[in-house]
Amino acid sequence: MNTEKNKRSYKAQKVIDRMGQKLTRQMVGSLTACVHCGMCTDSCHYVLANPGDPTFAPAYKADKIRKLFKQHYDWTGKVFPKWVKAGSVYTDEELQELKDIVFGKCTNCRRCTVNCPMGVDLATFNRMARGLLCHVGIMPEGVEYVAKEQWEIGNQMGVLKEDYIETVEWQEEELQSEMEDPTAKIPIDKPDSNIVYVINPREIKHDPRSILDAAKIFYAAGEDYTMPSEGWDMTNFGLFNGDDELGGAVAGRVYDKVEELRGKKLVISECGHGYRSTRCEGPNWAKKDITFDAESSVITMLEYIKQGKIKVDKTKNPGSYTFHDSCNNARSCGLTEEPRELLSLVVEDFREMYPNRAENYCCTGGGGAMSMAEYRPSRLKSAKIKADQLAATGTKTVVTSCHNCVDGLTDLIGHYKLGMDVTQLVNLVANALVIDDIVEENKKKYAEKEEVSSGSAQ
Amino acid sequence: MMEKKQIKSSTLSVIKADVTATEIDAFVFYARNDLKLGSGFGNAIALRGGPSIRKELENLGPLKVTEVVVTTAGNMKAKHIIHACGPKFQEENLEQKLKTTIINVLKAAEANGIESIAFPPMGAGFYGVPIDVSAKITIETIAEYLNKGSEIKDVIICANDTREYKALEPKLKDALKKAA
Ligand code: SF4
Ligand code: SF4
Numbered sequence: 001m002n003t004e005k006n007k008r009s010y011k012a013q014k015v016i017d018r019m020g021q022k023l024t025r026q027m028v029g030s031l032t033a034c035v036h037c038g039m040c041t042d043s044c045h046y047v048l049a050n051p052g053d054p055t056f057a058p059a060y061k062a063d064k065i066r067k068l069f070k071q072h073y074d075w076t077g078k079v080f081p082k083w084v085k086a087g088s089v090y091t092d093e094e095l096q097e098l099k100d101i102v103f104g105k106c107t108n109c110r111r112c113t114v115n116c117p118m119g120v121d122l123a124t125f126n127r128m129a130r131g132l133l134c135h136v137g138i139m140p141e142g143v144e145y146v147a148k149e150q151w152e153i154g155n156q157m158g159v160l161k162e163d164y165i166e167t168v169e170w171q172e173e174e175l176q177s178e179m180e181d182p183t184a185k186i187p188i189d190k191p192d193s194n195i196v197y198v199i200n201p202r203e204i205k206h207d208p209r210s211i212l213d214a215a216k217i218f219y220a221a222g223e224d225y226t227m228p229s230e231g232w233d234m235t236n237f238g239l240f241n242g243d244d245e246l247g248g249a250v251a252g253r254v255y256d257k258v259e260e261l262r263g264k265k266l267v268i269s270e271c272g273h274g275y276r277s278t279r280c281e282g283p284n285w286a287k288k289d290i291t292f293d294a295e296s297s298v299i300t301m302l303e304y305i306k307q308g309k310i311k312v313d314k315t316k317n318p319g320s321y322t323f324h325d326s327c328n329n330a331r332s333c334g335l336t337e338e339p340r341e342l343l344s345l346v347v348e349d350f351r352e353m354y355p356n357r358a359e360n361y362c363c364t365g366g367g368g369a370m371s372m373a374e375y376r377p378s379r380l381k382s383a384k385i386k387a388d389q390l391a392a393t394g395t396k397t398v399v400t401s402c403h404n405c406v407d408g409l410t411d412l413i414g415h416y417k418l419g420m421d422v423t424q425l426v427n428l429v430a431n432a433l434v435i436d437d438i439v440e441e442n443k444k445k446y447a448e449k450e451e452v453s454s455g456s457a458q
Numbered sequence: 459m460m461e462k463k464q465i466k467s468s469t470l471s472v473i474k475a476d477v478t479a480t481e482i483d484a485f486v487f488y489a490r491n492d493l494k495l496g497s498g499f500g501n502a503i504a505l506r507g508g509p510s511i512r513k514e515l516e517n518l519g520p521l522k523v524t525e526v527v528v529t530t531a532g533n534m535k536a537k538h539i540i541h542a543c544g545p546k547f548q549e550e551n552l553e554q555k556l557k558t559t560i561i562n563v564l565k566a567a568e569a570n571g572i573e574s575i576a577f578p579p580m581g582a583g584f585y586g587v588p589i590d591v592s593a594k595i596t597i598e599t600i601a602e603y604l605n606k607g608s609e610i611k612d613v614i615i616c617a618n619d620t621r622e623y624k625a626l627e628p629k630l631k632d633a634l635k636k637a638a
Contacts, residue, residue, distance in 0.1 A: 135586055145497045149501065152499045152578075153497075153499075153502060158501040245589075
């Protein structure tokens with residue numbers, strides 16, 4: 001009889017058992033490589049905002065997970081348990097404490113990783129630890145809420161199919177009116193399209209203007225595209241709560257729909273974690289080879305300008321702008337130059353914030369933090385670092401390429417009374433479009449058609 | 459996507475559909491023990507069904523695991539909702555409890571004169587029952603029950619996506635072989 005096992009709560013034992021199934025070679029590398037040099041410490045926004053509190057240090061947080069690995073899955077923990085600080089969890093209370101660390105003290109932003117000489121990727125095993133806890137039902141209430149929405153309704157914000165369709169149709173009417181073209185369409189489920197365009201449910205719920213802006217750009221470019229009626233949510237809460245099954249189910253729904261529609265290219269609207277999940281991690285989670293191209297809408301918009309498919313006028317976006325790199329775009333996907341190139345083409349006054357690109361600080365809403373109300377005070381305290389960065393640019397507007405960052409930045413801008421606006425590239429590109437000639441032509445064309453039809457009716 | 463089989467005087471089918479949007483006598487909602495609707499399908503029930511369902515639930519809980527209650531379905535296409543408090547998050551004796559929950563749903567359906575009923579793959583997804591386990595238990599339990607003869611005419615299992623459908627469909631064939 002194993003007395004060690006008998007001392008442990010049912011859930012704690014499940015967590016330990018599950019860890020063995022979830023460890024990957026990459027995680028084991030990160031769990032064993034740390035030499036506790038402390039070089040990552042000051043890279044974390046939580047540490048910088050809480051000087052003197054060692055419990056926010058990346059290596060300290062990592063050790064809370066690492067000790068379990070050492071105790072149960074690493075030979076060093078069996079031979080020198082004290083020396084390597086091996087340890088276990090025994091009670092549900094200890095699991096709750098672990099929850100407050102892995103969800104409440106780290107946004108999985110990976111800034112410590114790019115500053116670690118040993119390549120320790122805390123965010124990867126922090127995500128795993130989140131998944132272990134969720135597996136036994138231990139998670140923040142907001143995480144529970146959002147994960148269940150995405151599992152069952154198919155998107156993170158519980159948007160029902162009828163509401164999605166209605167919102168897209170409403171934006172189609174807006175497009176027709178702005179373009180003076182009653183035949184302008186935002187197609188849904190159009191087979192064999194060049195592009196299948198997938199979005200963040202926040203666009204349906206809080207920001208339908210972004211759907212209209214994208215539609216205007218597609219219209220101006222004469223693009224053959226469609227939005228899908230299902231599998232349209234390119235966000236993926238599985239990246240945040242560590243549930244690979246959810247990750248695979250969500251990404252799989254997107255891929256299945258693109259294949260069903262025989263779309264040639266999947267274009268992912270601006271969202272850091274959505275881009276990372278759908279383009280990079282999704283095929284692994286879904287255990288599927290994707291047969292079509294996938295790209296960020298940032299690349300699509302930039303290519304339209306470069307190929308002369310759309311014309312833009314940067315004087316249409318007056319004022320000063322800075323750019324915030326989403327952690328997932330910049331650190332995990334290397335999407336740093338294209339957004340800047342695009343931004344420079346559509347605004348006159350672009351000023352970098354420092355540090356930037358892969359060294360940029362998290363908006364503090366990363367890793368699903370915006371859904372975890374209980375940690376908001378500590379998140380906003382850590383946001384002082386980002387607030388100082390923003391204020392130092394002296395700009396009026398911060399541009400980002402991520403819906404999640406829009407919410408994180410808006411929250412901290414309000415909290416620190418910075419008086420800045422937040423916007424995305426799609427909004428600036430749409431605003432800079434030179435389309436007056438198209439609209440004028442449409443006006444004439446449809447006025448003539450109306451005259452002809454009213455004449456023939458007489 | 460649809461696969462349909464006859465079992466005695468009843469049919470058992472697997473389709474790809476939103477269980478809360480089906481036109482049916484009753485659908486099953488995998489409920490919390492406090493009967494709060496919460497998010498996911500609970501949110502769909504609240505939005506599509508209106509406030510009356512929540513009101514009905516106020517006096518019906520809490521439930522123990524495997525217990526079920528029946529309410530009307532407000533403004534939804536279904537007539538009733540069977541709220542089934544199944545096991546969650548790897549709890550002990552999960553498979554047996556899941557089976558009992560499904561049997562209790564079918565008994566409640568018969569007791570309420572419900573002739574057609576839609577199930578989700580029970581416990582799969584958010585509550586962490588692996589889809590293969592859920593598919594096997596959901597289909598085998600229902601097939602066994604119907605094979606004894608039941609007043610329920612049609613049972614459908616609604617897969618939320620292709621991944622779930624692909625797990626459910628072969629289990630339906632297996633279950634029929636066993637029942638034969
Ligand atoms: S994670 Fe890397 S940088 Fe941080 S203490 Fe360990 S070895 Fe040093
Ligand atoms: S991943 Fe980001 S938030 Fe987490 S410890 Fe590292 S720097 Fe801090």
